[in-house]
Amino acid sequence: MRFLPVVFGFGKCLALAFLILTSCQQKPAEAPAAPAPPAPPVPTLLTDTTAQDSLAAYALAHPHDTLVLLSTPKGDIKIRLFQDTxxxxxxxxxxxxxxxxxxxxxxxxxxxxxxxxxxSDFQTMKIGVYKIPPEIRPHYYHKRGMVGMARYGDKENPERKSSNRDFYIVQGHPMSELELQASIREFNLKLTPAQKRVYRTQGGAPNLDQQYTIFGEVVEGMAVVDSIAATPVDQQKWPVKEVTMKVKVLR
Known part of the structure; x- marks a missing residue:
């Protein structure tokens, strides 16, 4: 019976010592927060008034940038951009x-x-409201693989200025002589014998000739263009399964 107070007191000392030790322990230092990544650069917003001078200056600053790679879920397309547009x-x-x-x-x-x-419905980058002055060159025609810029029709856009973002790649199909002659008459086309031969053997879209600016040509990947062209679409010609893209300037 005499030892009970001693044992009880020793237990209280141990508990007190434990409390003192745990209260003196410091929390581990927190790692410094990683710096936020810099915001990606955004383009200067262009207008119809500033677009021509701004784009001309950009062209001079990037004289050798003429090859781009367009990557899609169906494969890659290489496009050569023309210097004279x-x-x-x-x-x-x-x-x-x-x-x-x-x-x-x-x-x-x-x-x-x-x-x-x-x-795209998901594009949020703002580039400004502007159109590109036409650069329609008579030596370019809409054979298979040509790349052009879309635009509004002549009624709304008599100067035939191009869209600032909507581009197209011609797929076409080999045309019969009857089909080609019908296009020549309907659109009052003046085609050289060589151009007629290309439309008959390779195909294209002669109905677009001398009305839209052609600014490039596919140099690799026309099979990818054919694959995209074969994708199922809805009534508005929008692919049922979205065909996305990534575009990189190679040089």
């Missing part, structure tokens, strides 16, 4: 460098005619 080339390169096209899709697909891309 400098405003359209600069506009496409500029938007590609800002990553604008990476949040867009092919939104209009017409088999045996063309595929059109450059917009």
């Amino acid at each position: 400098p405003l359209h080339r600069a506009n496409f390169v500029r938007l590609a460098n800002y990553g604008f096209f990476d949040n867009t899709v092919f939104f209009r697909v017409e088999k045996d005619f063309m595929i059109q891309g450059g917009r």
Whole structure:
């Protein structure tokens, strides 16, 4: 009986010592928060007033940027941009460098005619409201694989200025002589014998000739264009399953 107070007191000392030790322990230092990534650059907003001078200056600053890679779920397409359409080339390169096209899709697909891309319901990057002055060159025609810029019709757009984002790639199909002659008459086309031969053997869209600016040509990946053109579409020609893209300037 005499030992009970001693044992009880010793237990209280142990408990007190434990409390003192735990209260003196410091919390581990928290790792410093990682710095927030820098915001991606955004393009200067262009207008119809500023677009021509701004794009001309960009073309001069990027004289060798003429090859771009367009990657899609169906494969890659390489496009060579033409030097003698400098405003359209600069506009496409500029938007590609800002990553604008990476949040867009092919939104209009017409088999045996063309595929059109450059917009999406999810695109939030602002580029300004502007059109590109026309650079319609007589030596370019809409044979298979040519790349052009869409635009509003002549009634709303008599100057034939191009869209700032909507581009198309011609797929086409080999045309019979009867079909080609009908297009020549309907659209009052003046085609060389070589151009007629290309339309008959390779195909294209002669109904677009001398009305839209052609600014590039597919150099690799026409099989990918054909695959995209064959994708199922809804009544508005919008692919049932979205065909996304990533666009990178190679040089």
